[in-house]
Amino acid sequence: MTKDDYGVGPMKSKDGVRVTVPQVCSDCNARIISYEDEADLDEMKEYYDSMGEESAMLFSWTAKHKNILVQVNGDMEEDEFNKYKEALESL
Template sequence: MQKGWPILIFLGALLLITGCSSGRSVTADDVIAKLEKLSIEAENPRKVTEDGDMSLKPETAELVRFELPSLKGSSATEGSENSGFVLKDIPSGHIFIFENTDDLATMENIYEELGITLEMFRSLTYAKDNILLQVPATMPEEEFNKYKEFIDSL
């Protein structure tokens, strides 16, 4: 029976190590790589790195933007110039990867408040762990559910 203890201890330690390391953080690069392999609409996914590229980009998050050409003409706004928001030709979605859930909740609230204040800024959002998905509210529900499944798979 004593011969089996080292093996049991080794296997227990191995399970503990692999269990702890499997919760690795998702990065913007992970999201982009996975988006490019899936059959959901997410054209030209890219990491947003500069504040001028997205006026609502928080400092405590990585951000991936992707285009949604099928919603062209049905949605609103993003971008920023000297005067504030400007209309873009192609609507886009965003995936935020936050360092903490408090900042995620704050950003989700900002999108909700924007949509209440101005209908053209209304969004659909979905949060899981430290990840927030935001797409235009004009996206059909069955399509939005595909993006939620994508977030759940990360």
């Protein structure tokens, strides 16, 4: 991920990728981000979660496991997101 992929969020990750999730919409994305420091991961998760609390338009799904954070466009159905979450937790 580049600095533009983080937007105004904290850019403290070890590595990250941004992928398109076309089953949601043609320009909907997900981010898979790894961290060396759990506090940095928690800060980013809180950033995404608080954005959704402030505005329904900014809602996204988030899940963390070990040193990985997954953030997915909130237009994805919850059942579909749970498949991503289960895959992450199986690592």
